[in-house]
Amino acid sequence: MVDGDITTTIKFVDSLKIPYIAPSFGxxxxxxxxxxxxxxxxxxxxxxxxxxxxDNLVRFSFGVEDYEDLEADVLQALEAI
Known part of the structure; x- marks a missing residue:
């Protein structure tokens, strides 16, 4: 995400359904x-x-979930903003 403010970024992250919101899960x-x-x-x-x-930096670490599911989740979160 290049443009936008912190509230837009929060809305994006909160719209994601698959990843956990965590700085490091291990x-x-x-x-x-x-x-x-x-x-x-x-x-x-x-x-x-x-x-x-x-403020609008998002760090995303992809895990073992199905790529198509993750792609769809990111795209729907982008649509939400």
Whole structure:
């Protein structure tokens, strides 16, 4: 996601049905997180930007779920925003 604000990104992540929302799960399931609010919330927006961690950054780690299911889930979440 390149454009948009943090609320749009939250809506996208919340619209996903398959991945767990977690910074690191340590399993084989798909996970998704927003580093700006889940991992680096203690840094200022300017500090995060210096490291390329923008408010609309989404980290998605694909797991063992069926590719077509994950693709459909991401596409429906994009449609929601």
């Amino acid at each position: 399993g084989c399931e798909s996970i998704v997180d927003q580093p700006a609010i889940m991992s680096y919330w203690d840094l200022s927006q300017a500090e995060r930007a210096k490291y390329g961690i923008l």
